[in-house]
Amino acid sequence: MAVTVLSPDNTTLMALSLKDVHHTYAANQVVKGVSLEIAPGEVVCLLGPSGCGKTTLLRIAAGLEVLQQGSVSLEGQTVATPSQRHLPPEKRNVGLAFQDSALFPHLSVLENVTFGLKQMPARQRRERAVELLAQLGMADYINTYPHMLSGGQQQRVALARALAPTPKLMLLDEPFSSLDARLRDRIRDDTLHVLKKLGSATLLVTHDPEEAMFMADRIALMRDGRIIQTGTPRELYCTPVDPFVVTFFGEVNELSGTVKHGRVQTPVGEIDASWLPEGSNARVMIRPEALRLQERDLPADAHRHSHVVMAKLLGRSSLIHLCAHGTDGQEAHLHARVPGVFLPQEGQPIDIDLDHSQVFVFQDTTF
Ligand SMILES: Nc1ncnc2c1ncn2[C@@H]1O[C@H](COP(=O)(O)OP(=O)(O)OP(=O)(O)O)[C@@H](O)[C@H]1O
Numbered sequence: 001m002a003v004t005v006l007s008p009d010n011t012t013l014m015a016l017s018l019k020d021v022h023h024t025y026a027a028n029q030v031v032k033g034v035s036l037e038i039a040p041g042e043v044v045c046l047l048g049p050s051g052c053g054k055t056t057l058l059r060i061a062a063g064l065e066v067l068q069q070g071s072v073s074l075e076g077q078t079v080a081t082p083s084q085r086h087l088p089p090e091k092r093n094v095g096l097a098f099q100d101s102a103l104f105p106h107l108s109v110l111e112n113v114t115f116g117l118k119q120m121p122a123r124q125r126r127e128r129a130v131e132l133l134a135q136l137g138m139a140d141y142i143n144t145y146p147h148m149l150s151g152g153q154q155q156r157v158a159l160a161r162a163l164a165p166t167p168k169l170m171l172l173d174e175p176f177s178s179l180d181a182r183l184r185d186r187i188r189d190d191t192l193h194v195l196k197k198l199g200s201a202t203l204l205v206t207h208d209p210e211e212a213m214f215m216a217d218r219i220a221l222m223r224d225g226r227i228i229q230t231g232t233p234r235e236l237y238c239t240p241v242d243p244f245v246v247t248f249f250g251e252v253n254e255l256s257g258t259v260k261h262g263r264v265q266t267p268v269g270e271i272d273a274s275w276l277p278e279g280s281n282a283r284v285m286i287r288p289e290a291l292r293l294q295e296r297d298l299p300a301d302a303h304r305h306s307h308v309v310m311a312k313l314l315g316r317s318s319l320i321h322l323c324a325h326g327t328d329g330q331e332a333h334l335h336a337r338v339p340g341v342f343l344p345q346e347g348q349p350i351d352i353d354l355d356h357s358q359v360f361v362f363q364d365t366t367f
Contacts, residue, residue, distance in 0.1 A: 015201030021070035048222030095162035268324035290358030
């Protein structure tokens with residue numbers, strides 16, 4: 001269970017608070033004014049493309065990187081300010097696990113996990129380590145040495161070692177990325193349950209949007225040293241603030257048009273754009289799952305109706321390539337994603353309906 005710490009004025013103290021953090025390597029500014037708070041027990045994923053500054057931010061929170069500008073607080077205590085205060089990593093009571101966290105090769109799995117529990121009586125130490133290893137599916141390996149373990153097993157031991165002292169804050173940098181897909185799903189799931197059971201606040205760095213959605217209570221999406229949007233997975237997926245956020249969560253169909261009477265005409269119908277200036281160019285982004293398809297019976301000589309170009313089974317869903325025909329003669333090649341097996345023939349006439357909650361319209365500023 002998470003223990004909520006209150007400040008003297010009875011407000012919850014954040015497990016981690018980063019305020020206006022900037023960081024530069026040589027002349028390269030890689031973090032540009034990031035503020036982020038993590039509540040006790042909350043799992044926050046720092047998500048973004050390679051090189052956007054995620055790891056640097058996590059290293060600053062851990063104390064592995066000296067803060068240049070801004071401030072870092074843990075449970076209301078300022079642990080880093082530029083050129084004044086720098087509490088070293090080992091005094092921050094944070095658990096760290098990285099993609100390639102090395103285990104101590106000369107210690108058994110059990111000894112690796114009990115290593116950070118020196119203050120506890122020996123029996124309690126062992127119980128705690130065994131319990132955590134069991135939760136992460138490693139109960140059968142307690143007397144094994146690291147070189148006898150697979151990469152995935154070593155990863156789980158590294159997580160157990162980081163979690164063992166029940167840190168108030170866990171900092172995880174791509175901890176599952178060296179694992180194959182199936183193992184990764186299991187370890188993610190085990191890790192999420194352990195984190196929630198222990199109530200450790202967590203900052204998890206990942207470039208994988210699905211992983212972030214699976215793990216996070218909130219996601220902070222970064223681009224080029226800045227946080228673009230922070231919110232629940234649902235908020236980022238369903239109310240993205242800009243096109244980058246939309247595309248980061250998967251393929252989208254892109255259409256464009258001019259706003260007339262508050263609407264944009266597209267080959268899949270009129271789209272509301274009433275908040276954009278009249279006459280401006282609009283960028284319409286439609287997720288493949290927003291297209292709802294209905295097969296039509298039409299005479300063979302019927303033409304200029306939307307139809308199937310190709311259909312592929314992807315496993316859990318089918319991907320349908322469509323040629324969409326608008327009433328005004330516009331055409332567009334679109335991708336629709338339909339759950340299960342749906343494999344219409346090439347040329348099959350189709351009616352296309354839109355789930356407007358998965359359609360996003362932004363002003364196109366590239367003109
Ligand atoms: N020690 C360093 N010295 C110089 N430049 C660095 C150093 N560490 C990182 N960088 C640069 O800072 C930028 C941000 O790196 P960072 O590792 O924080 O990004 P990231 O979002 O975690 O990327 P990835 O997902 O690829 O790990 C990159 O351009 C990187 O090359």
